[in-house]
Amino acid sequence: MSVFYRAGTGLLRRLPAERAHMTTVRLLRAGLGPKSPSIDRPELHTTVGGLQMPNPVGLAAGFDKNADVPDAMLRAGFGFVECGTVTPRPQIGNAKPRLFRLSEHDAVINRMGFNNAGLAAFERRLQKRAGRPGLVGANLGANKDSTDRVADYVTGLERLWGLSDYFTINISSPNTPGLRKLQGADEMDELLGRLQEARETLRTDDEDFPLFLKVAPDLTESAVPRVVEQVRGFGFDGLIVANTTIDRPESIGARWADEAGGLSGQPLFEKSTRLLAQFHAEARGEIDLIGVGGVGSAEQAYAKIRAGARAVQLYSALVFHGPALVGEICDGLVERLRADGFANVGEAVGTA
Numbered sequence: 001m002s003v004f005y006r007a008g009t010g011l012l013r014r015l016p017a018e019r020a021h022m023t024t025v026r027l028l029r030a031g032l033g034p035k036s037p038s039i040d041r042p043e044l045h046t047t048v049g050g051l052q053m054p055n056p057v058g059l060a061a062g063f064d065k066n067a068d069v070p071d072a073m074l075r076a077g078f079g080f081v082e083c084g085t086v087t088p089r090p091q092i093g094n095a096k097p098r099l100f101r102l103s104e105h106d107a108v109i110n111r112m113g114f115n116n117a118g119l120a121a122f123e124r125r126l127q128k129r130a131g132r133p134g135l136v137g138a139n140l141g142a143n144k145d146s147t148d149r150v151a152d153y154v155t156g157l158e159r160l161w162g163l164s165d166y167f168t169i170n171i172s173s174p175n176t177p178g179l180r181k182l183q184g185a186d187e188m189d190e191l192l193g194r195l196q197e198a199r200e201t202l203r204t205d206d207e208d209f210p211l212f213l214k215v216a217p218d219l220t221e222s223a224v225p226r227v228v229e230q231v232r233g234f235g236f237d238g239l240i241v242a243n244t245t246i247d248r249p250e251s252i253g254a255r256w257a258d259e260a261g262g263l264s265g266q267p268l269f270e271k272s273t274r275l276l277a278q279f280h281a282e283a284r285g286e287i288d289l290i291g292v293g294g295v296g297s298a299e300q301a302y303a304k305i306r307a308g309a310r311a312v313q314l315y316s317a318l319v320f321h322g323p324a325l326v327g328e329i330c331d332g333l334v335e336r337l338r339a340d341g342f343a344n345v346g347e348a349v350g351t352a
């Protein structure tokens with residue numbers, strides 16, 4: 001990656017966090033993003049929920065909430081890009097400031113609250129890119145003031161069916177009050193049941209799209225077997241482990257202890273990887289797992305794969321290290337796979 005991008009990333013870091021993000025998206029929309037040759041090496045190929053990915057490093061939800069720049073992010077080298085969270089109606093989100101860089105910890109706290117332009121705008125943007133190569137998923141959410149949140153997810157699925165390569169059902173954001181309650185046993189029965197029903201009517205013999213459930217890293221270990229059983233029972237294809245945490249580990253210090261929102265980045269790595277390993281032990285390969293939380297190096301991406309992930313996603317590390325990181329992680333992964341005698345990512349999954 002050129003000196004130009006490293007310098008640019010440095011300048012952006014001097015802006016307040018949300019302004020830096022908006023500027024980045026604007027630059028990407030203007031076509032000023034990096035253009036890495038697509039990272040597609042046989043060792044890095046992986047499949048998740050039946051999707052064939054050129055490499056296992058994906059962009060996590062929240063960076064491109066409105067599907068403004070999926071192709072620019074694919075050109076930066078990501079193997080797949082998840083847009084959203086999108087809610088049926090537009091939302092302004094929480095009061096600013098709501099995004100904080102904890103630079104000394106390579107961490108972020110956000111309480112954005114699903115600020116997004118709504119399904120109609122998202123749908124139009126995906127329609128515009130229809131037919132282009134590259135895997136783009138849609139992360140679906142519910143409006144804060146919705147009276148039937150389950151219906152919001154069903155609406156998202158119906159509106160974007162055929163436009164998105166996969167769907168993530170996000171019930172794990174800590175910034176929409178009560179949303180995480182959907183992770184409860186009865187609530188999940190209703191949600192997953194209604195989504196399965198909708199999918200049955202939408203799918204054809206030739207066309208189906210995988211459904212992933214994104215969970216919180218704050219789930220207790222005792223919930224893992226139940227969640228796996230429900231996800232499997234309702235025909236979901238995978239789990240994304242995990243969203244941001246409401247924990248404030250001592251390592252980030254007292255200054256951030258009372259800043260509300262979800263914590264991501266390095267302080268989330270260990271906790272999210274432990275939960276991923278628990279899901280892997282329970283799912284035994286029957287449900288595909290995507291590992292998210294604190295991935296900032298090839299070593300960490302590899303650790304997630306060895307803990308059970310067929311692919312990883314990242315967001316926070318991009319804030320601190322810029323898009324060159326994607327290529328570095330992919331190079332480092334190939335080295336590690338070769339050194340350990342694995343022909344590809346799939347062979348390494350869950351070998352820790």
Ligand SMILES: Cc1cc2nc3c(=O)[nH]c(=O)nc-3n(C[C@H](O)[C@H](O)[C@H](O)COP(=O)(O)O)c2cc1C
Nearest residue numbers: 060061062085110242243264265293294314315316
């Ligand atoms: C600013 C910000 C906004 C986010 N917005 C969303 C979102 O809209 N939907 C979602 O599912 N996850 C969202 N996330 C969570 C990320 O997708 C990811 O699960 C989490 O940050 C852990 O990965 P990381 O440590 O690589 O950042 C957001 C994260 C950040 C930092």
